[in-house]
Amino acid sequence: MPEPAPALDGAPGAPAGRKILPQRRTRPLTHENLQPLSYDPYRRPLPSDSKPFYEPQITRPEAEPEMLLQPETRPISHEKLVKWQSLIERHEQLLREDDDILLASQHPSASPSLRIFAGNQSTKEAPKFEMPEPPDESPPSIIWMEALRDALVKATEPAGDGKRELKNVAMVRDALGDNVQEPSRLKSSPTRKYLPMILKGKEIGAQHDTGAEGSNFMTNKLAESLKLHIRTEKSDRKSFSMGTGMVRRAIGRVRASCAFAKESGTKMKCWFYVLPKLASPLIMGSQFLRDTKTMSHFTDRLEDHFPCTSPVPMVNLISSTRQAKRRLAAFIDGRDTYINGDSGSHLDLMSSAYVKRYRYKLDRRRECRKRVQLADATVVDTIGQVKAELTLPDGSTFSKTFDVLPGLTSEVLIGEDTLAKLNVFTEHESSFMDVLGGERHLELSILSHFGHLNQFLARTRNLNNRRSQAEHQCKPSLGGSLEIGTDVNFPVSLAKQQDDKMMRALHEQDLEAERLQHEKKRLEASGAALKKAKKHGAEQAPEPATQSPAPQSPSVSTIPQSSTARRQTSSHNGSVATRKCRDHGNDKTHHDMP
Secondary structure, three states: OOOOOOOEEOOOOOOOOOEEOOOOOOOOOOHHHHHHHOEOOOOOEOOOOOOOOOOOOOEOOOOOOOEEEOOOOOOEEHHHHHHHHHHHHHHOOOOOOOOOHHHHHHOOOOOHHHHHHHHOOOOOOOOOOOOOOOOOOOOOOHHHHHHHHHHHHHHHOOOHHHHHHHOOHHHHHHHOOOOOOOHHHHOOOOOOEEEEEEEOOEEEEEEEOOOEOOOEEEEHHHHHHOOOOOEOOHHHOOEEEOOOOOEEEOOEEEEEEEEEOOEEEEEEEEEEEEEOOOOOOEEEOHHHHHHOOOOOOOHHHOEEOOOOOOOOOEEOOEEEOOOOEEEEEEEEOOEEEEEEEOOOEOOOEEEHHHHHHOOOOOEOOHHHOOEEEEOOOOEEEOOEEEEEEEEOOOOOEEEEEEEEEOOOOOOEEEOHHHHHHHOHHHHOHHHEEEEOOHHHHHHHHHHHHHHHHHHHHHHHHOHHHHHHHHHHHOEEOOOOOEEOOOOOOOOOOHHHHHHHHHHHHHHHHHHHHHHHHHHHHHHHHHHHHHHHHHHOOOOOOOOOOOOOOOOOOHHHHOOOOOHHHHHHHHHHHHHHHHHHHHHOOOOHHHOOOO
16 A cells, blocks of 8 residues: 655745645645646736736726726716615615615616616615514515515605606616526516505504405414404314415414504404414405405505515415315316415416326426415425416406416416406406315315216116117016016126116016016915815815916026025915915815915
8 A cells, every 4th residue: 555645844835834745646836836827718828917817807097096997897986886885785685685676777788767766875865764674584574575665765766767667677677788687587567455454543554365265364473563362262273274285273363443544434343363474464364355345346445565576476375174165167278167366366376286187288497487475474486387278257268377386275276466457356256156175176076976967867868768678678478577688788887887787676676576476366376276175165175386386487487586585485375375274274184285
């Protein structure tokens, strides 16, 4: 085994007192030896006094000390750079430092209006009103983000042209000269709405959520801040299912007096289930919205948010584990489907089970996958998108793109944008119906129910035809019995096999009835013969019935009698014979009768 290389002390470029172990078949290199070997991308040797090519060269010209010269860019004033840096610092908490459209103003290709908007910012300016208090939970809720954004916009007071341009996120995306941000995360989104409510004299922006089945919700922090008494009985700690099937148990329930902000004179007593964590501090459920007709008749109660550009859309889907669901009866690619209309969701979703069942083509590209935030503030990822045709009950058809979310509790879900565009709650309110056990289980139960119903109707409808066909194949005999033909070919399907079994059972019952009727007639004939013999004073009784049977068709002998039938016949004959002997005064000539 080769010995390790000796430690070298005082090697070129080595600090004093440090030992260096050179690699085998190599030599130690110092900075002076390495610098001549450095080349630029075009393989040209660099001057000895220059730095390596991979280090950016930023120099301050002597003639203009207030300017910073950046590589391949135009000169930018130091004052404007400071303003832009302060703008970034003030907005990095809003959307995690990389998704604020205002960051476009720091690029040289930004439009003049955006630069004017950025120029209005200054480190010395302070917001002119109180900023919203940041939440304790992480990640922060979308409601708090929107409130912070509104506060920043009102504090800066941008120019009119800049404010109009900020509403068009597509122009901001075009203003980005490079691919610093993903294009899919800067897609434009319409104005979001919220429902201002008054609780305990305090105005709170609530989320109007038709996907919250039958109940209202609030966070534990909000209940404590309003000093509401939380009931923690067993009946108050109800379980709820989130959008992907995860079950969350409520801490308790509170009862509070609430009112609409625009109708403060009308107060209502409402129950709220308290959950430890929610994306929105206050959620008004579907039952409350339906009773107050907020979504159908009084949409003016809703107010607009500033256009939202959050990269994390919300899916506020909360449902009880034991309650009926309210669904929209519509068609997806011509199939009857019960669709969940969720005003608290920002996307149109489809479950992965539905996609797999009907073999949709799933687009799994990166730009087709998104990250969504559920009602309990958990973040999940979609797996792609599919395209489908949505047909409403009035016959209108629309081409929609659905994001596919694994484990979605609803087969198909349409969000706030589609509901507002199609006026679902105002024009198609009559198409909503209550579904027991969820639309997935209802669809299966309906298919099963109508399957059995169709089989029953088919058997009822074709009963006479099948009976006539069977009678045509079964030849009647003189004794009234039926002989089943051996050339009958029974169907292979399960329904037809069941029908055939039923027909054979009916024929067996008919045969048994015919046989018993024939035995009854034979015994009656024997009794008549006994009476006739007694009348004429005959010394010998007529032959037993078993020795002189009535004429019967050959088909009866071909049918085997079961042991039960034989026992019944024997007992019946014995009882008749005993009764006849009693009538004859215990005549000894009749004791040997069967």
